[in-house]
Amino acid sequence: MSDPFRIVALLFPHVTQLDFTGPAQVFSKMPGAELHVAWHREEPVPTDAGFSILPTTTLEAAPQADVLFVPGGRGAFELLEDEVMLDFLRRQAAEARWITGVCTGSFLLGAAGLLRGRRATSHWGSLHLLERLGATPVAERVVRDDHVITAAGVSAGIDFALRLTAEIYGDDVAKRLQLQLEYDPEPPFDAGAPSRPDADDELANAQIASMTELRGDVVDRAAARLDAG
């Protein structure tokens, strides 16, 4: 293991902040790990939740990652044609031990060509579109394909980060972090995925349709660039 062990997370405007902050809580407690948070500029980045987070570095200055991490959110779809950012992902991914994403962060990995031929997941509302970027969409909470790990929507990032901890440091360290986070969830309803009994099917289907409408074109353009590249 390199010393220090470096996690480099991409941050961007209109990120779904819990996609980033859930895993970041775990990353920051990994023994000997350093968390770097990168964006084009070291300026406050507005999240989807009405407050801003400060990056700690830039895409250009970020060190080589051991773990490359990409969160999602509405802002991810505004970046699918940002070649500087996509080059950053490709450059980092070439040497990273782990390539990881949560929620619709998988679309950024996909637009960078990093999911071609791989099993991967995303937020349930957009998962079906991931195929257009050459991935095999899998409706599971955390999906590992060799050194590429993706997680489902938003809160799935916590499960992902603990599983990654177990992969890197072993089960005992992961259990210790889980205890520290008091991660013993008691969701108030059984409504956390479209397949669950308390979930509103109609709402879920409407959102899946709306995501195709809203995001289908930009995903297709990103796919066309990939094929041409």
Add this chain to the structure above:
Amino acid sequence: MSDPFRIVALLFPHVTQLDFTGPAQVFSKMPGAELHVAWHREEPVPTDAGFSILPTTTLEAAPQADVLFVPGGRGAFELLEDEVMLDFLRRQAAEARWITGVCTGSFLLGAAGLLRGRRATSHWGSLHLLERLGATPVAERVVRDDHVITAAGVSAGIDFALRLTAEIYGDDVAKRLQLQLEYDPEPPFDAGAPSRPDADDELANAQIASMTELRGDVVDRAAARLDAG
């Protein structure tokens, strides 16, 4: 319900950022709600995870809260004698519909005198100390005593915020937000609380002892101020 419905969250240096960002994800999606993030100054606040968050307002300028929210973390124990901050909590609490805290944020509520005679919870490692501030410690994930709601450690904030959503907006809205967050947890181990089979008892007991050692004196001083106040 006031329009807009205002949530005022306290932020402070060395906050355990997921205590704040977990609930904030839910708060920011409550229909018609506004999230305000307050600290002494509108300057970047360093979290426990190596990055900073920007407050959106100050203790002085924050609007009256409908929901007052206080996260925890190491930094909370550096504030137990900050009278300006404690006055802010008391002033807000006097008119708030809900007074809420996650993790060791309950110690700030307690130091402000807001938990006297109330059932309340906190992170398992510090829960036993809460009695010194006049509360009745309860080892449950989310504890409601009239309009005062507290949650256990770190990740318990997500369960808390969804339960609060159900209280304010009804079950259907809370289920919708839970689906949106894809909050269908799959913790990798059954290790999220000291009572769980995969949790390391020895480690848990050592931490409880160490918290008494580290935090007992400042909690006692806060209790003495309360009694004198």
